[in-house]
Amino acid sequence: MTTLLILVPLIGLILVNLPFKNARRTTFWYAVMLSLMQAYIVLTSDKIIWEGHFDPIEEYFKFNLKADNLTLVMLLSIGIVAFCALMVAKHMIKDEGDLANFSNLIIIILAGMNGVVMTTDVFTLYIFLEITAVTSFIMIAFFRDKDALEGSFKYIVLSAVATVLLLASIALVFMVSGGTSFEAINRAVHANNENLILTAALALFTAGLLIKGGLVPFHGWLPDAYSSAPAPASVILAGIVTKTTGIYSLIRIVNNVFGFSGSIKNILLFVGIITIFVGALAALGQKDFKRMLAYSSISQVGYIVISLGTGTELGLIGAMFHLFNHSIFKAQLFVNSAAVEKQAGTRDLDKMGGFSKKMPFTGLTSLIACLSTAGIPPLAGFWSKLIIIVALWNSGHPVFAGAAVLASVITLGYFLVLQRKAFFGKLAEGYEQLCEAEFGLILPAIILTLITVAVGLLFPLLSNNTLIPMSHIF
Amino acid sequence: MTMLDYVLLFMMAGFSVFAAVRRSLLQCAFGLAVVSILLTIMMFRFNAPLAAVFELSVCAGLITVIFVYAISLSRVHTQEEEQQADHERKLRYGVLPYIIVAAGLVIYFLQAPLIFTAPPSQAVNDVREVLWNQRLFDIIGLLLVIMAGVFGVVVLFKEKDANE
């Protein structure tokens, strides 16, 4: 099954681009089907099919892919967010050829991210990170307007730095371990305690992934890239791409490959707390809808990293859970911003006002997502933040726990600003003709809202059945 | 190391400087590709086929080309600006040899404690063997990178040609 998740998109990609009549027209639907199938398979499948025993395809290709619980959660998020991005693309990209191209890119990025989350080899991880990154550059610059090119360019430059760091790190590791699989490196780490080269390799790898994840102070590219990208690209970028390439890889590398040490924990805690505050405070002053969301995204990623920094089992659960929740509600907020941008033609918060009256679904769903992000019970975000704060407290970091609580107040603050300016109050002048976006554009928002609400309400069930078993991978 | 290795090493250094200072994108790409090929040859000569495969994978040139193309999209310079930039670039790379020498000296005198257990010797030495049996998945990955590049070119250059 793991192999198929790479091969099916790849083969399909080739097929839909063959010069047959109408082949390109099917691209979009093929991409939709892929993303939905992926989410469906993850949700309904038996655990056994992920282990790959007695699977002829797996036996033949020997890709050495692995899917544990952590991977499955990521695969699910990838499927859901890719679907939503496609729905947004359908309504935001009018030209049929453009739409087909965009769908092609989504298929590639889908396969790329699947590879990232399933691989068990650092070099393969690197290659798939590159696939995802290259596809993201193209997606951001898709319409070739000046801002987007600039955003894409910044992303490329910082990504190149990350690439160099990752490659250097892999080279250093290779010197010691003689192999690039997670297992070989892990063995080498255990055999060579306190090895300077391995420590340097870990430092470089961490720094590279922090760039990919957009953590402060490596975040410079992120606001420009997110806010200048076309709406569907923002959805998939903010929703899942940076989380997979940066944060998931970080969890994997720190937890399964190098193992937790005192210094990596401290680094992650410090980077996390700085990121939370810088992101939140920067978001507070933004006037642009998508820019505010971008800074908020930075801040939320800080929560994930700080939770990882505890190094405890609960902390890892919190990180993973917040990663999933954040994918869902951030993707949804970008869907909302797309709807607003399409209907109102502006992203400037100062020009908006009272849109809830004209766009009730968009207003309501964005409100729920904002509340969830700020950690208001009983929505999903509340539970993951609660776990993170408890994990911080239990692992002996009460100051960080307190700071995390304080930051969530700031989160609530800037989202209330957003809501007040965009959706509440009196209808802004000149928008009397404003109407709700088409159904296709509201649908992803509604689906994502339902997931947020359902995860929040069913958390008690999830905690025993899904979250606590998830920790068994650690 | 034989004489040939030294020659290869200096050729590689020369071509990388060439790639860095040339203004024409095509020449840059050419320089990088040559560097990549030279490096691969050197690695084979040092009995490290796995590393050679990695080198090929990474620097197949494609990623580089995409970088360069995308960067070229960002801004259009006037003639004067370009000359100015050209001049500055040459100045910047002029200091490169000094930096390298200084770094080498520092490493030499500090005797940095780079101690580690020796890697196990490579069992497989045939590049085809390595590529197909051990790194097949990476090839799939590269295939995807290439496709992304193709779509990138399609997307980013389509209308530009029409406009000009």
Added chain:
Amino acid sequence: MTDQILLYPVIIPVVAAIIALFVTNAKGVKEGLTMLAVTANLIIAVMLFNKEMVFNMPWAGFGFDFSLRLYHFSSFILLAAAGFGFLVGLYSIAFMEGKNSLNQYYSYFLITLGFVNGAALAENLVLMLFFWEGLLLVLFGLIYIGHKDAYPSAIKAFVISGVADVCMMLGIALTGSLAGSLNMTKIHLPLEGLAIAAFIFMMIGATAKAGSMPFHSWIPDAAVDAPLPFMAFVPAALEKLVGIYFLSRITLDLFKFTPESWLSTLLMVIGAVTILLAVMMALIQTDYKRLLSYHAISQVGYMILGIGTGVPAGIVGGIFHMINHAMYKCCLFLTGGSVEKQAGTTDLKKLGGLAKTMPITFTCFIVAAASISGVPPFNGFFSKELVYDGALERGWIFYAAALLGSFLTAASFLKLGHAAYLDKPSGKQEVKEAPLSMLVPMIVLAFLCVLFGVYNPLPLNNLIQPILGERLEGHNFAGFPHSAFLVVMTLVVLGLAYLNHMYGVKKTGKGSGASDHIHYAPGLKGIYAMAERRVFDPYEIGMKLMLWLSVAARFVDKAVDWIYEVFAVKTAESISYWIRELHNGSYAVYLMWSILGLTLIVVFFLMW
């Protein structure tokens, strides 16, 4: 029968409630749905009766399991609640016809039923608290939809019950931490140290739910404002059931509660004070529903008094009184509803002569009123005798208070019956007997009052005495009361009440004035006047205190406001501005940050 059936009494009403909220306004749909749900609930309750069962489902982790436990006590509560649910549901069909907010009414009604079932079945204290708090919300809703000015009453009920529920929450938290478990069967704490505080908090929560003093004052207001079947269903029946059920659980199971403990005395004092004060207020009421509501408070006193004695006779009496009270008080409220529906008013000064036009209602009223006054051989008589028995064992003063309460109860019901049913009507009215669906519940309840009285071994042996189990110490309280002294005293008191009534009627010449000589007696007159102005209402006192507090708090508040609204905002704004300025859009700057960060990380790693 699998143990999942335990979920049905909670799920069926709640699901039906949710559907009822959304179904069309077509006539009969909601009513049919409600009847379907309450009937199904009744059938399940009957099926479950006297079974033992445990249902466990992992819930929130950390020991908060979704665990339900069915045993004789909870199955008894379940059956009683189902019975009242069915009868009041039937009654509501005719009574609520043509009223507004029917969707909400039926929905809240069913949720109440489901949550009461849940609270009775819950084995885990946190789960119990969940249902308990849920009741608070529907309580608010049910009063709120009474009429358009019912809002203050609803708020009042919400605040008072909310305060009590906070106590409950504290009690549960304390108990959980002391016992190390939240499963009720595993908890049996000795009453010492913090456990006393836990007991008192939970006791406050439980007695407040049952409506005892000083958490009672919302009930008379709600009686006027809320839809009447709500009064019959919630404060008169279900809240007594869950409140007293939980009070019994904490005294019998959760804590080692003994008659020697001072807490026992405390409970008895609360009980006695509740009996007396509430019945004094009841006596002077001139509104049918308000009068009944004060009795709903006063009778709780008997139950608390009985359970507080800690002796077998008292506990059996208290629990028996709970079920008896639920039946006759529900019946009384239903007669009140019939009168309101048919005569258009519940003011005693305007009512009169209904005995002739509404004979069946009148008969039911007589039976229920005789029961509440403790006239043999109705059920109230037997349970009160048991409470007296227990009270006398603990001290004559409690007995005297209970007896005085009985006297006043009898007096007030003589007045009520006289004024509403026997006196000449003040105006010309064409009053007809209530429709059948309203009569049936009253008749059934009246019949049960008689049955539980005449044939009291049936409830006592089957329902109540098994609850005490070994604590019964071999007693059997079924049959006629053993102590002749108690019976004689009761009869004497009833006689005195009759004489008092005749005196009052003779003095004023009409039934509604039968209590005027007490109302305007020297010394009492002023107190009554103040009580009518709600001077003694803890809620009103609390609200006044709040006003003063708020004035004082405003100064503190302003200072705090400044910190929040000016200082914090200014700081955040300036930092935000500064950070924004840093992001100047130059990728070289961003690159610089990254390299700085990288250097820091590498240095950090290599140094430590």
